[in-house]
Amino acid sequence: MMVKKLKDIVGQRWVITDRERMIDYLTDETAASVKPKPASELALVKPANSKEVSGILKLANCERIPVFPRGGGTGLCGGAIPTKDGIILSLERLKGIEIDKDNLMAIAEAGVTLKELVEKVEEQGLFFPPHPGDESAQVGGLAACNAGGSRAVKYGVMRSYVKGIEAVLPTGEVLKLGGELLKNNTGYDLMHLIIGSEGTLAVITRVILRLFPRVAASATMVIPYNIRRDAINAVPEILQSGIIPLAIEYMDRISVEVSSEHLGLEWPCKTGTAYLMIIVEGQSEEDIHSQCERISRICHRHHGLEPLIGITRKEQDKILKIRSNIYSSLKRDLADTIDIAVPPASMGKLMEAIDRVAERYGTTIPMCGHAGDGNLHPALMKDLVENKRGNLKKAKREIYQETVKLGGTMTGEHGLGRIRIPDVDIFLDKKRLELMAGIKKVFDPNGILNPGCIIKCDK
Template structure:
């Protein structure tokens, strides 16, 4: 792919668009934009970082980049785990961090109109003041942006009851590489007119357009929240328990898994012994509702199911400080695993909920076959398990071979169970070589065709999802 370099005359024109202080050209300033949170991915230095603060600036940058054939990579909080925001071909790194205003909180319609750089956490806190709730809560919520959430169609721990980002986007505004603005939807709950434009941009990983405004649906804030931590020694019982809870129409917000390796690593990282840390795994079950009695009756029924399925105990966290401790431990998992295993590889496969036990058994076989450890945690209630393969004592040369074989076999196992290679982190850069495992040639050709219509000169986040 031949792209033009960002020379002095282009820098001058870009400075005229966004203002000199919103242009970074020095390596030390650009370094933090050369990577996201993807494990073991080398750095890709952008030639220039731009920080626009409105749609017109985004439009003018895109028009210039399109005309000059300069690659341009949109970036929100840079918390992505598939290399989506990494500027593979250098060029312009378009950081949406300054477009971070909550433009409107419409209480009557229960809608928030947002610039893309608003962080998920800020949105959560702001709407709570009005007794409203934005339920999509990725563990990265304090750093990831709503624009990045839309571009990845992110999920979170509350997905069992409340769904994921795509269930909340009612309106979008985006700028195409040609500079044209695309608007669809609005503060409306139903749309059989132009929702296809929203659908196509959800999960498009910054490859089709730059999202500049999002209208999100909100829901009333539940008044009562309770979390349960349930240790198990029998994984069959644990998986059966999760299924039975849902099949008994007890709809928790959250059903998360933490296996023993994850629990131990978190405990060590946080320097505190977590209860029942020798158990084979823990379930974290979150519940909410509007009446205390209603939630109490739900957790009693769930507790009975858990004990019936072999739980070692059921810990109940009813007050905010105790619930916050659980959330803190959940949020620290990725960081804790990275801290002790800097060379591991992360995956976020998804299988039908009923196949999670077969998946775990298959992973245990892979672990024995390759003599590697797998940490398993995450969104069990959605069948979306994060599987991190740890290098431990394997030397670097052997690790490269073992890693690629183990990932390939993990994906084959997942697919054989009716699953897919990513549930929420996207394909980005690191999973594109596996795309043909889950997509036919026809599907990939159709996606390439769509890309060509949106981005005829392939300037927007080139080299992501597939090679164009």
């Protein structure tokens, strides 16, 4: 059947049908359970270039076979999970990368990981500003999800950095959109439709990314608080002061302690139950010191305790490592981690509303998030499922309803994937869903590309 034709396109070695050998490709990092297709009609295919991607899609489109594009598998909403028989299309072999120093751009194939991109860019003395979490994510996946991360407060999300894209349509046609351009207004912006489309409109094979010169110095501060509200209230004043930190993260004590223990490290702050982690950067050590001092004064006015300031790379990395591992260390006990965003100044109100939901359901909801841009990740623990069936669903809907009341959105950075669809009606009205379905139909008339992701699948 199709396996023979797939082998003709990419070579025998790059088509895998043995279930044992594709096990790592059947899930992603989502805590909520989304089950991959149990039957055996799945083929894992690893093309080497966009021509082979085109051949695979042409074949799949003719034979109406679902295709599940896959990057690093670090997604947090089940977008890459193959829930039907079909083809898992891994972009991992597309590894080419060039740096155009004159234009300050990186031209990277889809399978280049964030780690590889950062290393290559730094070798040239340059800087790629966004850093959305897990470094094994691939640039194709980062663009497909319009990933965000903690640095978005100063530098914005992936969309601000993607200047060009090569993408293959479900028909096999190859589109080249944008370029090494800082301005481009020619017609409807198809490239920005594909960014954030989570593999439902086209397969991204190459991305052109904007780079910046490297900054000279940075520091990572941790400001402990006894009362969460005080921590959150300090954030608007920091942002109004004229300093734009690289990141302003909020973490609670439970989360940092679980993460530190998981890593075998000691959380460096002895005091406080709530923390702001603030990263500043500048052109000199003096500049950094002056920013830290101004931030400390603001935090002190909001009852912040003695700040801890990491200056050396080692000190900063330790704090960042603990922050970055919160999700992985909580994951075992998580039923879901959500990704809501509200106007930044409403973050405190949102947290208080979530506390009330937790109280109603007799649970604790640890929270951490990107306080500088209003993006919060409440952790819904498994006891919600265990203490009464249906509670998880109900509690989640209540949190979403509180988010809407504050003018917020369902997902700030992770995307809808497969797991957010049941509650999307709270955020998207009928007309918007209709327009989205229409766009999907134009790009993918036979509905072969990542069915069941973003848009509900009927069959």
